Amino acid sequence: MSLSLSSSLSLPLPLSNQITTTPTMGMKFLVKKARGARVGALEIALLGNNNNNNIININTPNIVISTCKGLPHFISLDLLSSIPSSILQVSNLHFTSEGVSTNTISKLGGLHQMLGLNNKYVIVSVPRDSIQSIPQFKAATKFAPSFDTPSGRLLVKPKEYVEMISCMKPNIWAALADEVPAWVSHKRNKTSVDRTLKWLDDCLALNPETGSIFGAIVGGSNLEERRRCAEEVAKRNVSGYWIGGFGLGECMDERPTLLSAIMDVLPDDKPRMICGLGLPEEILQGIAAGIDLFDTTYIYTLTLGGFALTFPLDKNGNQQNFQPSQIESDSTKINLRATAYRNDTSPILEDCSCYTCKNHTKAYINHLLNVHEMLAQTLLEIHNTHHYLMFFQVIRDAIQDGRFEKFRQTFLESRRVPFEGEAISA
Amino acid sequence: INPMALRFEVLARFNRARAARLTLPHFVCETPLFMPVGTQGTIKGLTNSQLEDIGCQIILGNTYHLALRPTSELLEEAGGLHKFMNWPRAMLTDSGGFQMVVSLLHLADITEKGVTFQSPVDGKPMLLTPEESIQIQNRIGADIIMALDDVVKTTITGPRIEEAMYRTLRWIDRCIEAHGRPHDQNLFGIVQGGLDPVLRDICVKGLVDRNLPGYAIGGLAGGEDKDSFWRVVAQCTGSLPEDKPRYVMGVGYPLDVVVCSALGADMYDCVYPTRTARFGTALVPEGVLKLKQRAMADDTRPIDSTCSCMVCKNYSRAYIHILVTKDAMGSQLLSYHNLYYMMQLSKDLHSSIVEGRFPKFVCDFLSKMFPEGDVPEWVCNAMEVAGIDISSCCAFPERVSNAKEVAEVAGIDISSCCAFPDRVRNAKEVAGIDISSDCTLSSSCRKHGSDIMSDEYHKLKLEMERLRNIEDALRK
Ligand SMILES: [Zn+2]
Ligand SMILES: [Zn+2]
Numbered sequence: 001m002s003l004s005l006s007s008s009l010s011l012p013l014p015l016s017n018q019i020t021t022t023p024t025m026g027m028k029f030l031v032k033k034a035r036g037a038r039v040g041a042l043e044i045a046l047l048g049n050n051n052n053n054n055i056i057n058i059n060t061p062n063i064v065i066s067t068c069k070g071l072p073h074f075i076s077l078d079l080l081s082s083i084p085s086s087i088l089q090v091s092n093l094h095f096t097s098e099g100v101s102t103n104t105i106s107k108l109g110g111l112h113q114m115l116g117l118n119n120k121y122v123i124v125s126v127p128r129d130s131i132q133s134i135p136q137f138k139a140a141t142k143f144a145p146s147f148d149t150p151s152g153r154l155l156v157k158p159k160e161y162v163e164m165i166s167c168m169k170p171n172i173w174a175a176l177a178d179e180v181p182a183w184v185s186h187k188r189n190k191t192s193v194d195r196t197l198k199w200l201d202d203c204l205a206l207n208p209e210t211g212s213i214f215g216a217i218v219g220g221s222n223l224e225e226r227r228r229c230a231e232e233v234a235k236r237n238v239s240g241y242w243i244g245g246f247g248l249g250e251c252m253d254e255r256p257t258l259l260s261a262i263m264d265v266l267p268d269d270k271p272r273m274i275c276g277l278g279l280p281e282e283i284l285q286g287i288a289a290g291i292d293l294f295d296t297t298y299i300y301t302l303t304l305g306g307f308a309l310t311f312p313l314d315k316n317g318n319q320q321n322f323q324p325s326q327i328e329s330d331s332t333k334i335n336l337r338a339t340a341y342r343n344d345t346s347p348i349l350e351d352c353s354c355y356t357c358k359n360h361t362k363a364y365i366n367h368l369l370n371v372h373e374m375l376a377q378t379l380l381e382i383h384n385t386h387h388y389l390m391f392f393q394v395i396r397d398a399i400q401d402g403r404f405e406k407f408r409q410t411f412l413e414s415r416r417v418p419f420e421g422e423a424i425s426a
Numbered sequence: 427i428n429p430m431a432l433r434f435e436v437l438a439r440f441n442r443a444r445a446a447r448l449t450l451p452h453f454v455c456e457t458p459l460f461m462p463v464g465t466q467g468t469i470k471g472l473t474n475s476q477l478e479d480i481g482c483q484i485i486l487g488n489t490y491h492l493a494l495r496p497t498s499e500l501l502e503e504a505g506g507l508h509k510f511m512n513w514p515r516a517m518l519t520d521s522g523g524f525q526m527v528v529s530l531l532h533l534a535d536i537t538e539k540g541v542t543f544q545s546p547v548d549g550k551p552m553l554l555t556p557e558e559s560i561q562i563q564n565r566i567g568a569d570i571i572m573a574l575d576d577v578v579k580t581t582i583t584g585p586r587i588e589e590a591m592y593r594t595l596r597w598i599d600r601c602i603e604a605h606g607r608p609h610d611q612n613l614f615g616i617v618q619g620g621l622d623p624v625l626r627d628i629c630v631k632g633l634v635d636r637n638l639p640g641y642a643i644g645g646l647a648g649g650e651d652k653d654s655f656w657r658v659v660a661q662c663t664g665s666l667p668e669d670k671p672r673y674v675m676g677v678g679y680p681l682d683v684v685v686c687s688a689l690g691a692d693m694y695d696c697v698y699p700t701r702t703a704r705f706g707t708a709l710v711p712e713g714v715l716k717l718k719q720r721a722m723a724d725d726t727r728p729i730d731s732t733c734s735c736m737v738c739k740n741y742s743r744a745y746i747h748i749l750v751t752k753d754a755m756g757s758q759l760l761s762y763h764n765l766y767y768m769m770q771l772s773k774d775l776h777s778s779i780v781e782g783r784f785p786k787f788v789c790d791f792l793s794k795m796f797p798e799g800d801v802p803e804w805v806c807n808a809m810e811v812a813g814i815d816i817s818s819c820c821a822f823p824e825r826v827s828n829a830k831e832v833a834e835v836a837g838i839d840i841s842s843c844c845a846f847p848d849r850v851r852n853a854k855e856v857a858g859i860d861i862s863s864d865c866t867l868s869s870s871c872r873k874h875g876s877d878i879m880s881d882e883y884h885k886l887k888l889e890m891e892r893l894r895n896i897e898d899a900l901r902k
Contacts, residue, residue, distance in 0.1 A: 069748055071755055076762070078736045079473065098748040104724045108742055116740025130889070150752060252896060279896055301889045343500055359474065359512050363504060367467060367496040374471035374754050 027172065027212040027239055029271045035263075037061075037287045037404040039396050042087075042271055044171050046112070048119040056086050056122050060271065060292040061283075061399075062392050064089040064124050065385065066300055068132065069098075070115040072385065073300050074377040077116055082355040083385050087122040089295050090115075092164050092173075093133040093149055093156070102167035110169030125170035125211075126242065126275065127156060128179070130297040137180045137188075142195060145176050158202035166208045174242035174273070175200045177216035182250035189220040192245075193229045200236060212239035214273060221250045223261050230262040240271040243291075247276025252285070259289035280311065280332060280391065284408045287395060299388055303380045306337040306369045308348045309387040313394050316403070317411035332415075336380070341366040354386035355379075429608040430639040431569070434671050438780045441813035442663060442690035445779035448671055450569040451610050452508060453516040455483040457671065457692040458775045460683060460768040461518060462700065465491050467511045469765070470700045471758040474513055479736070480762065481769040483515055484569070486695045489522035489562055494546065498565040506567030517568040518695070521559045524577055536576055538593065556597040557604035560613070564606045572642065573601040575616040580650040587620035594618045595632040602636060612639035614673060617662050620645060621654045630665045640671040643691070647676035652804040656685055660811050663690035680709060680771055684791055685805055687775050688784075688812035699768050703760035706750035709767040711794040715743075717760065722747035735766035785814045793819035 026047070031040035042058040065072055065088050075083065090111060096102060108114045111123050128135045132150055139146035144155040156164075158176060165173050176199040178192040196218045203213065215233035219226035233241060243262060246255065266272060271292045277283060278298025286294060302309065311332040312319055334341075334348075344366070347357035356365075356379040368376035398407040433449040448455040462469050462477070465488045469477060477485065487507055492498065496510075504510040508517060523541050534543040540555035556574040563571035574597055576590035598615050605613050615633040619625030633641055643662045646655055659674055663686075666672050671692045677683060678696020686694065699709060706718040710730045716722075717729070725743035737746070737759045749756030778787035788809070792801050799821025809816045 068753060068755065069745075074471070074754065076476075076736070076755065076758060077740055078476065078479065095748060098752075099720070099723045100744050100748055101724060104726060104744050108726050108744065114742060114745050118740075247892075252899060279893060282896070297889075298893075301893065305890055342496070343503060345504060355473070355475075361504075361510075361512075363496070363500075364467075364510055364512070367510075371466040371491070371495055373466055373468045374758065375468045375473065377754075378471060378473065 029240070029269065031060075031268060031292075032400075035268075036290055037399045038290055038292070039399045040271070040292055042122075042292070044122045046119045046122070046171065052119060054119045056120070058087050058122065058293075059396055061287045061294070061395060062087065062292075063294045063296060063299075063388060064273065066129065066131075066295070066297045067091075069094045070111060070117075070123075072381055074303065074374060074381045075385075079355070079378070079382065080121075082382055083389070085385070085389055086120060087124060087293075088117075089124050089126055089129070090168075090170065091127060091129045091133045092125050092161075092168055092170075093127050093147055093154060095168070096154075096164060098151065102164050106167035110167065112169065122172065123170040124273070124293075124295070125165065125168060125173040126295055127161070127174070127176065128244075128275070130247075130276075131300065135177075135179045137178065137184070137192070140178050140195070142198075145178050145195075145199070158199045159206060162203055162206040162208045166210055169210050172212050172214060172240070173210075174214045174244075175203050175216045175238075177218050177242070177244045179218055179244045179248065180220050181248040182221040184220060186222060186225075189222050189225050192218050192220065193225050193232075196229065197232050200233065200238075204236060204238075214238060214240040214242040214271075217241055217243045217262055218245040219258075220245055220248075221254060221258065223258060226258050227261045227265060230265045234266050238270070240273065241266055242295075243272060243274040244276070246274060247278070247282075252282070255285055256289060259286070259291075263290045281412065283391075284395070284411060287399075287404070288408060299381065299384045302333060303377050303384055306335055306376070306380070307333040307384075308336055308365075308380055309333050309384045310349055311391075311415075313387075313390050315394060315397065317394075317398070317407040317409075317414070319411060319414040336362060336365050336376075337369050338366075348383050349387070352383065352387065354383045356383040356386075430612060431608070431610050432612045432639050432671070434640070434669060436668070438782070440779050440782070440784035441688075442660075443688050443775075443779050443784055443812065444690060444692065445776045446671070446692060448692070450484070450516040450612070452514065452569050453483055455516060456773070456776045458683070458687040459483055459693055459772045460678070461486045461693065461695040462765050462768070463488070463695055463697045465697075466495070467492060467507060470703070470761045471754065472762060472765070474511070476762065477513075477765075478515070480766045481773065482765065484518055484693075485513065485515070487517060487519045487566065487568060489519045489559065489566065490524075492519070492566060493522060493562050498562040501567070502565035506565075508567060516570070518570040519563045519566050519568040519572065521572045521574040522554055522562065523559065523574045536593075538596075540574070556600040560601050560604040561606070564611065567607075568611065570612045570614055570640065571605075573598050573613060573615050575618055575644055577618070577645060578620065580620055580645055580648040580654075582620070587622060588625055591619040591625045591629050595629060598633060598636060598638075602638075614638060614640040614642050616642045616644035616675070617666075618645050621650060621658060623657075623661055626658060626661055627665065630662055634665075634667060638670070640673060641666050642673040642675050644675050646674065647678075647682075647696070652802065653807065655682075656689065656804055656808040656811075659686050659691060660689045660808065678768070680768070680791075681795065681805065683768075683771060684775065684788060685808045685812075688788060688809060688814055690812075699764035700761045703764045704757040706756070706760065708746075708760055709764045711791070712797070713795055717743060717746045717750045717756075719747075729763055730767075733763065733767065733770070735763050737763040737766075785816075788814050789816055789819045792816055 026045040028043040031038050040060040042060055044056045046054045048054060065085050067088050067090055070090050105114055134148045136146045136148050139153060144157040147154045161176055178195040180188055180192045196216050200215050215236055215238035217229050217233050219229040273293035273295055274286050274291045275295040277286045277294060278296035341362040344362040348362060349357055360379055365376055365379055398404045431451050434446055436444045436446045438445045446457045448457055461484045462482060464485045501507050501510050534541055540553050542551055542553050545552045559574040576593040578586055578590045615638045617629045619629045643659060646658060663672055673693035674686050674691045676696055677686060677694045678698035683694050708715040708717060708729045722743045727743055728738040729743060730738055778784045801820045806820060
């Protein structure tokens with residue numbers, strides 16, 4: 001696929017000291033700052049029918065919206081516009097495990113057409129997610145990673161994977177990774193890096209004429225392996241990086257060292273996406289290290305559990321305004337199943353501009369949860385996604401103004417104070 | 427004279443069929459219309475904005491369920507169900523008796539006082555009187571509320587039918603007496619009487635004497651044969667006042683809606699479109715499309731190429747096949763399409779009557795559904811009574827002429843109708859799906875749903891555990 005990108009970039013951020021431009025396979029990435037927390041803009045050209053091309057700009061850092069089979073878990077296509085984001089994570093294994101041939105997807109014109117996305121969304125294809133397509137390191141072989149899916153265990157060889165990608169035509173796709181949890185032996189960890197690099201080479205050799213490939217970086221909790229993997233991947237002709245193997249049992253304190261070992265060897269001019277970090281603190285940790293995109297199921301998990309995000313979106317990161325008096329709430333969220341909300345006729349957040357808060361009360365969502373009606377999850381997912389996207393906006397503003405480190409400190413410290421010793425309901 | 431909170435203006439007719447404008451406190455509706463069932467203050471995962479996009483004019487709430495959760499007191503406190511769920515258009519609530527009697531029959535006992543049933547909360551006996559049903563509905567605040575009637579299954583025969591009909595008439599006076607908000611809520615009476623034309627006639631007359639804002643034809647769609655079904659509808663619509671809306675309860679198959687509209691009915695409700703969606707079935711002009719079938723996996727066509735709903739405009743059958751039954755989203759999208767289909771059908775009925783092309787619409791509808799011309803005999807019979815010539819789409823014109831003899835006596839001359847149920851034993855083709863049991867059904871579906879979800883809940887628990895550990899660590 002060769003594209004001519006429009007030369008005039010309409011970036012919402014003034015990138016005066018931008019340092020790099022990487023036009024690869026219809027994707028450009030502009031970053032303002034190289035080290036640590038950075039703001040950037042990912043520009044993707046979408047090829048539509050009848051020259052109906054569209055350029056999508058994603059401001060980074062940002063989240064990639066998690067989906068089930070291409071739709072946010074409880075939000076249908078017509079409601080998607082209520083979420084101010086244009087980048088979706090899609091697991092390609094969701095489709096192949098349901099008896100639909102890749103040939104059919106190809107016949108439909110790829111995932112964009114199949115999902116009716118009408119040229120308005122960027123699709124990031126990652127084989128794994130944390131819900132329906134879970135990597136199983138024990139079942140992986142030297143030929144293929146293994147995933148547990150609702151239709152059973154799937155081994156996906158690079159050749160099959162690339163074929164899949166060619167049919168599905170995502171805009172960005174992650175290479176295959178042999179992800180291992182933090183506690184495996186050094187030997188197994190080393191094998192995982194070797195395999196991941198081999199599979200990346202296989203994918204590159206097959207040279208699918210579609211989308212931008214992100215090289216997978218693994219290495220578990222081993223600093224040397226993480227660095228080795230990053231160095232090797234950085235040598236390859238990839239458009240960006242997909243960092244896996246986090247959120248798999250490592251302790252939060254060891255992450256900054258691991259992350260900076262990776263970032264140190266990665267070129268600054270290519271986007272970095274990470275999987276497995278989801279909590280606000282984890283997001284801040286990743287951003288501090290220089291992550292641009294987050295692939296997380298945190299919002300889905302909260303939503304399914306009946307939680308609504310309510311932490312303050314203070315421009316300085318101050319969390320002390322949060323009302324801890326609310327029953328069954330903690331410092332970031334409230335549990336709408338709690339009887340306290342039974343006749344609470346206020347919206348989740350008074351000043352939230354999402355569809356849910358504009359139209360519905362806590363009492364109604366509490367009722368929907370009580371009677372097991374799916375609309376509860378639909379409304380919660382809309383609010384939670386909206387809230388998290390706003391969180392990222394506040395963070396980008398802070399980075400832009402050079403206040404990120406202060407923001408992060410304030411956020412962490414002001415959250416800690418009022419909640420010491422309090423139990424978290426989950 | 428009873429106060430009324432509605433205006434009903436017939437805009438056009440074709441023989442018995444009519445297209446009307448029904449002005450309710452919250453919305454101006456066009457009839458014929460289909461009302462989706464939103465048992466618990468929501469319609470299967472669809473947002474209010476989606477329901478409006480679909481063209482939904484009235485939604486139905488189930489008093490029994492709402493009285494249990496979130497309770498009518500809470501709804502009243504919130505300013506009524508309209509405000510509670512932020513639904514701007516019209517709403518109808520049933521009496522609550524139906525769920526207890528038909529769905530939980532083994533638990534219910536009906537006396538002159540009311541319906542005694544076992545509380546699903548603590549198992550204690552509870553009594554729902556006509557007064558109480560109306561008071562609850564007054565608190566919920568729907569545009570149309572239903573009288574508590576003595577419901578018996580249509581398949582029951584004997585003196586119980588007669589008892590139930592007379593009791594329904596006695597109870598309507600208690601309902602009228604108890605109705606506290608006649609200026610903003612319309613109380614509809616329900617015609618009972620089983621399949622007995624004489625009893626139906628007595629009930630119609632009795633209710634019409636009470637001069638209610640509207641009338642419902644109850645006790646149908648409960649497994650009776652189709653010929654008995656349409657005859658009761660025809661008889662009742664034939665004798666109910668012209669200037670009041672007529673609501674056939676529990677009817678929701680597209681074919682039934684078309685037949686009843688031809689016979690002069692105006693309103694319908696049924697869980698069928700959303701229930702069948704949960705099992706992976708789409709309503710299409712040809713009948714139904716089962717999206718779970720293996721063949722759908724490689725079918726790149728939309729569900730219905732003539733449908734312009736959000737689902738058909740964007741998705742292939744292959745994609746819906748991937749979603750159905752495994753993901754909640756599958757039933758949500760199919761519910762969307764199915765309700766759109768019913769709304770479109772209502773709209774088409776209305777406009778074809780207004781534009782004077784109703785017979786053509788009926789013929790087109792039937793020829794799509796029965797391309798071989800094998801229109802069921804009961805439909806032919808009903809159309810004869812409705813005065814609609816369907817010979818062009820019916821492959822067996824002799825059936826129609828046979829039906830003529832039947833038709834001469836149908837509907838009006840009730841005495842001769844009595845012999846019919848014995849003579850006609852034809853309608854087996856549309857399987858008797860027990861729509862009435864929407865209560866047992868929703869609980870079984872919940873079970874069904876939880877099977878799918880249990881795995882996810884397990885994972886959720888683990889994930890929550892993980893997050894909690896991190897959060898604990900953070901706070902230390
Ligand atoms: Zn909100
Ligand atoms: Zn459709």
